[in-house]
Structure formats: C-alpha cells, structure tokens
Amino acid sequence: MKSAVIVFPGSNCDRDLAVAFEQITGTAPAMVWHGDSALPEGIDLIGVPGGFSYGDYLRSGAMAARSPVMQAVAQAAARGTFVFGVCNGFQVLTETGLLPGALMRNAGIHFVCRDVKLTVDNTQSAFTAKYEAGETITIPVAHHDGNYFADDATLDRLEGEGRVAFRYAENVNGSARNIAGILNDAGNVLGMMPHPERMIEPAHGGTDGRRLFEGLVEGLLTRA
C-alpha cells in the first residue's frame, strides 16, 4: 500500500506520523509539501499531521486548508482514499470542509498535554475496526484548540449516523458531547485531536494507538 504525509510549514508531527505509517504498513510514506498541487500516483492513505501549520495564523488550520495540496487531498477523499487527520490535521480537515464543525480554543484556555482516556464509539470504520465497541483506550493529547463545536443538528446527525469515532472519557477541553474524533459520511475520513501515532510501541508507554493503523492496513487489503 502507498501512503503520503502532508507537510505544511509549521507541521511538527509529520515525522511521527511517517514512522507510524512505515512501521505498520511496511513502506515509508511519501512526504508531500503543501505547495504541491498533486499527490503521487496510487496513494491509498493520506495523513494530515499535527503541528502548528502557518503558525496557526487567522485560525488553526485555516491557511493550510486553502493550500494547493489540500485541493488534491479533497479530491482523493471524494474518490474514497483514506484520509487521517491528527490534531492540527483534524483542524485542517474541518477548515477544508471534509469534516463538519470546528475546533475552538480549549474551554479551560490552557494548552492540554497529557495522556487521556478515550472511549471507542464506532467500530464500523476501517480506522476503528480493530477496537471493541465501548472500549477505553489511552492516547495522548497535546493541543490548545481542541474544543469541538458544531450546532445541535449536526451533533445529532453525527451521533445518529454513528460518525463519532472516539469520545473523551473525561472533559478534556470542553468539546461538545466529549467528541474527540469524527468520521465523514463515507467513513474514509477520520479527524481526531488525540495522537494515536504517539502510542504505538511499548517505549511510548502504551500501544493503544497501533490498532488504528492496523485497521487501515486491513481495510485496504479487504478493499483491494
């Protein structure tokens, strides 16, 4: 399988995500610069990494969402390519319109950087298929703008369609309905604030993030 990690000026988790992709898929991803207007041929999985793209100018993810490469990412997502946005990547995906809602300043104002407990809500997507429904997992967060907001109708729709992938088991940042990660309607785009790529080997203090990537590999094999 072929994967790519998008790199914006100010991304700082692109290499972490690349390591996770390489360890679990067996192949190093292509690192694609934000100014590129096309992705390499035949990409099955695109990672939009964490960090502070464009210094979080205007709004977190706002500038990155309008960069040339994100047009290509949106087209790939529409074709069914897996797109995985972590932290700033989640902010970029909402700003691009690939996922509904917005990520606002944490309700407690503080930057939150620690391990948190998440509940797995949906196990129907490739991203979450390797988890048990209702399972509690531990994944680190590190963000200032992780407070998920959407209007009530959107939240009801997300819940009704089973598109909430992960919820915080505690109130971490004021997110509506404790939402930590959501899927698009087709289930091939996931955005989440916590960092599963930082929890994939015992030296990280846990491996709860690993199954997300394993699920994607399996999802691609079944699809092929």
Next chain:
Amino acid sequence: MKARIFVTLKGGVLDPQGKAIHHALSGLGFEGVNDVRAGKLLELDLADGTSDADIDAMCQKLLANTVIENYRIEKVA
C-alpha cells in the same frame, strides 16, 4: 480603498478568551463589566473598484469560519 472586516464569535459560542479578559478586568478592580467577547479586526487595502461581492467572498472563503463566526464589512473611504 480600504475595508475593515470585523470577525466575531456567534452568539452562544463559548469564548474562553473573552472570559479570561473579563476575569482580568475584574481583577484590576473594574466593576460593572457584564461580559467580554473577543474578536478580530482585519484591515484590507483593496484596489479601487473591488466589488462588494468579492469582499464578501473573501470573508466566506477564508477570513471567517462561518460555522462559529460572524463577520461585518465596513468600507472606509
């Protein structure tokens, strides 16, 4: 030609920054501040004849996130 774009959070959207500013004002002893909402002011220097529709499109496409924000355009002569 200049335009000022005021970007503000929609009513009902929590504004932790405004709350912190409010708290700081109270700490300084300013009484009677009921609420504070923080927003942004963007000043655009535009070519003469830039249409209102274009300015509006700039706000819609980039300057404001209409999921959470409202914007108001003020043209300055």
